[in-house]
Amino acid sequence: MAETDADLVQLLRNGQTAALGKLYDRYAGLVYGIALKMLTNAAEAEDLTQEIFLILWQRDTYQASRGSMGSYLSTLTRSRALDRLRVGSNRQRILNQWSDDVGPRNTTVTPFEQASIEERKEYVRKGLAELPEKHRQVLELMYFEGLSQSQISQRLETPLGTVKTWARKGLLQLNQNLKSFQES
Amino acid sequence: MTRPQQFNPLSEEEQELATGYVLGDLTTEEVTRLEALLTENPALIQEIHALQTSYALMPQALDLVEAPASLQEKIVPTPAVATPSVATAPPQRRSRRSRLAWILTGLGAIATLLLLTDNLRLRSQLRLAQGGSPDQVANILRQPNSRLISLTGSDSDAAGTLLFTPGNWQEVIVSLGDLPPLPPDEVYHMWLQLENGDVIYCGEFQTGEDGSVFVRLTPLESPPEGVRATELYVTVDADEAAPDPTGERIMEGVI
Numbered sequence: 429m430a431e432t433d434a435d436l437v438q439l440l441r442n443g444q445t446a447a448l449g450k451l452y453d454r455y456a457g458l459v460y461g462i463a464l465k466m467l468t469n470a471a472e473a474e475d476l477t478q479e480i481f482l483i484l485w486q487r488d489t490y491q492a493s494r495g496s497m498g499s500y501l502s503t504l505t506r507s508r509a510l511d512r513l514r515v516g517s518n519r520q521r522i523l524n525q526w527s528d529d530v531g532p533r534n535t536t537v538t539p540f541e542q543a544s545i546e547e548r549k550e551y552v553r554k555g556l557a558e559l560p561e562k563h564r565q566v567l568e569l570m571y572f573e574g575l576s577q578s579q580i581s582q583r584l585e586t587p588l589g590t591v592k593t594w595a596r597k598g599l600l601q602l603n604q605n606l607k608s609f610q611e612s
Numbered sequence: 613m614t615r616p617q618q619f620n621p622l623s624e625e626e627q628e629l630a631t632g633y634v635l636g637d638l639t640t641e642e643v644t645r646l647e648a649l650l651t652e653n654p655a656l657i658q659e660i661h662a663l664q665t666s667y668a669l670m671p672q673a674l675d676l677v678e679a680p681a682s683l684q685e686k687i688v689p690t691p692a693v694a695t696p697s698v699a700t701a702p703p704q705r706r707s708r709r710s711r712l713a714w715i716l717t718g719l720g721a722i723a724t725l726l727l728l729t730d731n732l733r734l735r736s737q738l739r740l741a742q743g744g745s746p747d748q749v750a751n752i753l754r755q756p757n758s759r760l761i762s763l764t765g766s767d768s769d770a771a772g773t774l775l776f777t778p779g780n781w782q783e784v785i786v787s788l789g790d791l792p793p794l795p796p797d798e799v800y801h802m803w804l805q806l807e808n809g810d811v812i813y814c815g816e817f818q819t820g821e822d823g824s825v826f827v828r829l830t831p832l833e834s835p836p837e838g839v840r841a842t843e844l845y846v847t848v849d850a851d852e853a854a855p856d857p858t859g860e861r862i863m864e865g866v867i
Contacts, residue, residue: 449688456684457676464677474683481687486762487771495665502671545672552673555666570635571670577637596631603666 434492440485448485451497456481458498458545459505466509466572476512480505498545510574555605563598566591621655630656634663761844763865768792770823770863774802774844781834786817789824791862794848800862801847801855802829807840811857814844841867 431439431450439447459480463473480501484490490500556564562584569575569583577595581588622630629646632638638646650656761774772788786802794800802814815829835841843866847859 452688456679460679461674461677462671499668503668548672552669595635599631603663606666
């Protein structure tokens with residue numbers, strides 16, 4: 429039976445560095461893909477990927493009870509990428525999305541979180557594809573480019589209130605779509 | 613306020629505020645309102661966590677991009693470079709080892725650490741080491757047995773490394789980040805704890821405004837022959853005061 433991510437993290441904590449190789453095999457494509465999309469530079473993306481796996485090993489801040497390794501690495505990669513893009517003001521808020529900032533979290537990891545990377549990719553793709561185009565576009569500009577809603581308003585030449593509505597409705601619907609996939 | 617949806621215990625207002633919170637677009641008034649609602653409805657907290665999770669999942673829709681093979685070699689340790697731990701080292705070999713070899717014993721995969729941290733940023737930062745010329749830093753990095761010891765904050769996110777060459781404790785390069793910046797009249801001190809209870813003073817440093825420091829230290833003492841070093845740590849003292857090895861530990865690193 430394949431080792432879970434939590435198993436591998438525990439092995440890494442025990443000094444078995446081979447576990448890092450297995451985590452790398454599972455998640456390098458995800459981390460590098462996010463880094464490349466956000467930084468649009470292969471050398472920078474490689475450098476960031478190294479940094480992320482260094483943090484995973486040396487800082488040891490991943491907690492399996494709080495979510496999947498994929499979500500953790502995605503959030504961390506995005507935060508560090510935005511830092512490099514000098515969108516620093518958003519960084520703490522982004523990190524808060526991983527930390528427990530509003531209250532105790534239900535520690536039950538959902539089946540969705542435990543799904544394979546390929547399965548999650550399919551679910552999230554469907555969830556995003558079902559959003560109205562503008563809603564999805566605003567969410568992606570916020571997520572991948574770290575743009576504020578004011579900046580998006582200017583870029584899309586759309587009133588700020590409308591951008592805000594698109595973003596909120598988009599995230600609400602994405603959340604509902606992902607919930608329905610889990611329940612189906 | 614109504615809670616009309618049987619499948620969702622949240623009102624429309626609560627959903628709006630939860631979404632705005634996750635997206636970071638709430639006004640001051642909305643934050644105040646959300647804080648009040650959070651105390652009334654625990655389900656709102658779970659909704660915020662669910663929205664955060666969904667938002668964080670967005671990049672997982674991206675196509676996986678195969679990272680260059682050379683990157684894996686830089687990140688993933690190879691068995692050949694992993695060093696044995698204290699427990700696996702035959703005791704009879706200890707006396708034949710140089711004194712500084714024991715600073716490294718138990719760290720495990722030290723060469724791997726060097727590989728792992730061999731990234732563009734660290735190298736460029738090391739080149740900027742205060743008080744150390746690029747040649748001095750490069751000389752240490754070029755040594756095949758250069759070693760890195762990791763340090764982490766005792767009560768903070770501070771983290772970093774100490775780079776040195778075994779056999780030459782008189783020159784070490786320290787690269788730390790996320791330390792609390794100090795007032796001008798205070799400094800950080802670095803110490804090397806030995807197994808016999810002695811402590812060796814390694815030097816002092818200040819951080820930049822961002823809490824990072826890259827500095828070359830030149831300890832006046834080295835561990836005595838046969839005495840193993842067990843840990844490194846950092847304290848803080850007033851600039852004018854004599855360094856105190858018993859002060860509060862800001863960072864530590866097990867050797």
